[in-house]
Amino acid sequence: GSQGAPGFAVNDQHYQGVIEALDAAGANYTIVADQPTDWSPESGEAVCANILTANPAVDVIFSFADPMSLGCARSTQAMGSAAKIISVTGGMQIGLDEVAAGGIYGGVCVRPGTMGRLLFDAIHQAVTSGNLQAGQYVGYELTPYTAANLADCVAEW
Numbered sequence: 001g002s003q004g005a006p007g008f009a010v011n012d013q014h015y016q017g018v019i020e021a022l023d024a025a026g027a028n029y030t031i032v033a034d035q036p037t038d039w040s041p042e043s044g045e046a047v048c049a050n051i052l053t054a055n056p057a058v059d060v061i062f063s064f065a066d067p068m069s070l071g072c073a074r075s076t077q078a079m080g081s082a083a084k085i086i087s088v089t090g091g092m093q094i095g096l097d098e099v100a101a102g103g104i105y106g107g108v109c110v111r112p113g114t115m116g117r118l119l120f121d122a123i124h125q126a127v128t129s130g131n132l133q134a135g136q137y138v139g140y141e142l143t144p145y146t147a148a149n150l151a152d153c154v155a156e157w
Contacts, residue, residue, distance in 0.1 A: 014064050014088045032058060037068050044068030048075035048085075058083045066095030066107070073103030090145070093155040099147055106146035109153035114140055 015034065022029050032055040037043030047068070048061055052075060061076075061083050063069040069087040076083050087095050090107020098104040122138045125131075145153045 014062075018062050018088065039065055039067055041067050041071035041074070044071030045074045046071070048072035049079065052076065052079050052081050052083065056081065060105075061085050063087050065089045066092040066098075066104075069095055069104050069107070070098055073098055077103065091153050091155055092157050096145075096150060096153060096155055099145070099150055102147070106144065107153075109143040109145055111140065111154075111156045113156035 019031075033047075033051045035047045035050065037047050044063060044067065048063075048071065051061065052058060056079075058081070061072055063072050063085055064087075066087050066089070069085050069090070072085050075081070076085065084105035085103070086105055087107030089110050090096075090099075090104075091109040091111060095104060095107060099106060118138050118140060122136065126133065126136075143152050
């Protein structure tokens, strides 16, 4: 996998989520590499080139954000790899464009604007109703997408 910068809690959360989903699906897999980056396309390209050089038969690369996925796509294309790239935190316009072009297989549609509106609404409702409770979860449905259902993810960033 191509992680974000070292020290971000989201790295561990994404990694654990990928493992749990693979296990729940009964997938037969081996993780051959898991490297941090600085979230940039250049780091994603370097990490994926390293992964593919050491393990040319890799089938899937999970990248933790669209910018790194773009760089990873450059590596797979330059090396003639058939590895599919999945952006765990996708939905950026640059990532959606790359899915449409075939460089990234797909991702999970993250919607920061929607998240902000939901959080504001929850806070506003709690303050105006006087019903302030700590630790309430506010979330939304995450949409997986590929080129086949690209329209299901509207870029908000």
